[in-house]
Amino acid sequence: MNTADLGLPVDVPSTSLFTDHYELTMLQAALKAGTAERRSVFEVFTRRLPEGRRYGVVAGTGRVLDAVENFRFDPAVLGFLRERGIVNAETLDWLAGYRFSGDVWGYQEGEVYFPGSPIMRVEGTFAECVLLETVILSILNHDSAIAAAASRMSSAAGERPLIEMGARRTHELAAVAASRAAYVGGFTSTSDLAAGFRYGIPTVGTSAHAFTLLHDRERDAFTAQVDSLGRNTTLLVDTYDVAEAVRTAVEIAGPELGAVRIDSGDLLLVAHRVRQQLDELGAHATRIIVTSDLDEYAIASLAAAPVDAYGVGTQLVTGSGHPTCSMVYKLVARAESADSTAALAPVAKKSSGGKTSVGGRKWAARRLDEHGVAEAEVIGTGPVPDELRERQLLVRLIKDGQVLSREPLDVVRDRHVAARANLPLSATQLSRGEAVIPTEYV
Missing domain, CATH: 3.20.140.10 (nicotinate phosphoribosyltransferase)
Known part of the structure; x- marks a missing residue:
């Protein structure tokens, strides 16, 4: 859009x-x-x-x-x-x-x-x-690199949603284009409001560590956020002690707490511990969102973890190591x-x-095998073979x-x-x- x-x-x-x-x-x-x-x-x-x-x-x-x-x-x-x-x-x-x-x-x-x-x-x-050479290459090289990284991350994530949150890791205008390309590649939302405004991509976000540190106690920060944004909000639980933060979060928001976010540590281990703790506290529907310099390999390594969504920034907007095509x-x-x-x-x-x-x-067509799966990219300059005309x-x-x-x-x-x-x-x-x-x- x-x-x-x-x-x-x-x-x-x-x-x-x-x-x-x-x-x-x-x-x-x-x-x-x-x-x-x-x-x-x-x-x-x-x-x-x-x-x-x-x-x-x-x-x-x-x-x-x-x-x-x-x-x-x-x-x-x-x-x-x-x-x-x-x-x-x-x-x-x-x-x-x-x-x-x-x-x-x-x-x-x-x-x-x-x-x-x-x-x-x-x-x-x-x-x-x-x-038109430079402007076309500038756009396609950047956006296609981001979309390819996003596609790999989306494949690794399976049905779990991905949040694009790389605006602060790249140029302010490139961030908007990166968010658009990430959405093409399979991401479901963005933290970047300019991308939401320009392209209609769903935007999400709640709070950072600074919000917790602003308050005298973590409890005060959680209370302020829930009072303002409702029980379905996402509380960031790794500013101090994760276990204590999860306990406080559920105490304040109740089992209706929307989600907790983990942004550091051994994500696989911490996610399992947090899931167990949430279930013991009766917050069975509370989701776990993980961030912290994720790429497709880190996402794949968390496939067996009780994670509900991923937030990806730096590795996405830099093409996960390949910023150009x-x-x-x-x-x-x-x-x-x-x-x-x-x-x-x-x-x-x-x-x-x-x-x-x-x-x-040139023309280009994709030849399929007997199962309808792609088997070759066919490129030519002469007449298009009849069997490829519709492809x-x-x-x-x-x-x-x-x-x-x-x-x-x-x-x-x-x-x-x-x-x-x-x-x-x-x-x-x-x-x-x-x-x-x-x-x-x-």
């Missing part, structure tokens, strides 16, 4: 400076050479998955659509470029009228991807497409002249060092510069659950391994 879905006014600034200096100098040189208007095809893909990952998650597509739509060179931006002498007057005149008028195709948000998957294809003139944006085809009817010719970088790419405008992954997102549709986040989230379930079972293993299905070029 975005602010348009919520009917909330948000002032969206131009995204035109979310780019690199050389995008504009390339534009200037191409305009002078007469090649800027050649029809071109750029594709976003990654040559490999982060080490040990079995699949990637497409996230940030909705934000890319917003960024393309708001990619405008307003007077303030043009003044900055003029003052710095970044481009010449002719290029500034061209930029003043910039509106992306091409097409964008892509994997649907929430879908999984693999090495070589053309997860986004941008088509138009070289001039209008090249300017190493996606690239490469020119794969271009016309031989500025004539709009000129045929497209495939182009590709052929240098050594593991950075080669495959030229040509194609790229859909048109923008046509002639107009965004075709925007999806609620819940739809995206459900798509990811379905896409992950369609992979071989080994996709959810946390042990290191290669991509769960191979990429085949035809």
Whole structure:
């Protein structure tokens, strides 16, 4: 869900400076050479998955659509470029009228991807497409990394809900995007109010250790919180002595106490002790929420613990060790002249060092085995085989510069659950391994 879905006014600034200096100098040189208007095809893909990952998650597509739509060179931006002498007057005149008028195709948000998957294809003139490179990669690399980490954590958590709480561990704007990506990957709520406002993600939160320390006694802090927020609140019980805190919490809130949160110590051992104590006190329905630098491995290790929910911060917003997906944006085809009817010719970088790419405008499809489980990511530049025609992954997102549709986040989230379930079972293993299905070029 975005602010348009919520009917909330948000002032969206131009995204035109979310780019690199050389995008504009390339534009200037191409305009002078007469090649800027050649029809071109750029594709976003990654040559490999982060080490040990079995699949990637497409996230940030909705934000890319917003960024393309708001990619405008307003007077303030043009003044900055003029003052710095970044481009010449002719290029500034061209930029003043910039509106992306091409097409964008892509994997649907929430879908999984693999090495070589053309997860986004941008088509138009070289001039209008090249300017979008940095902002598209910035969004997709960040959001897809967070969503992939979230997906692994969600898989490890099973049916237990996950709370995103990493806002204080990253840039304030990145925190909002991270919360959105985490929701796509399977998290159920966030502590970040900006994410709740902008995207409609459920927000949660009660108190920190500072609230307990503010009061003369832990009992006073618990009493104040219950009096204000009700018996269904979550009380933080590890500021001092956990056992004493649990006893006091139930005494004040009664067996109707909503939850207790544990933020330190041996979580497996402490969770078992707290569960036993809560049951002995008659608080059988009181839930246990654990936090404290969790990642997918820590979550998996708590599978047998009496834990009801997890709160994850640092490891989530840093991609659990992989904060980027190493996606690239490469020119794969271009016309031989500025004539709009000129045929497209495939182009590709052929240098050594593991950075080669495959030229040509590509399609992608996922082949299934006899049980309906994915067995290969198939990529080609020629005709699509009949047996794969209904399994194609790229859909048109923008046509002639107009965004075709925007999806609620819940739809995206459900798509990811379905896409992950369609992979071989080994996709959810946390042990290191290669991509769960191979990429085949035809």
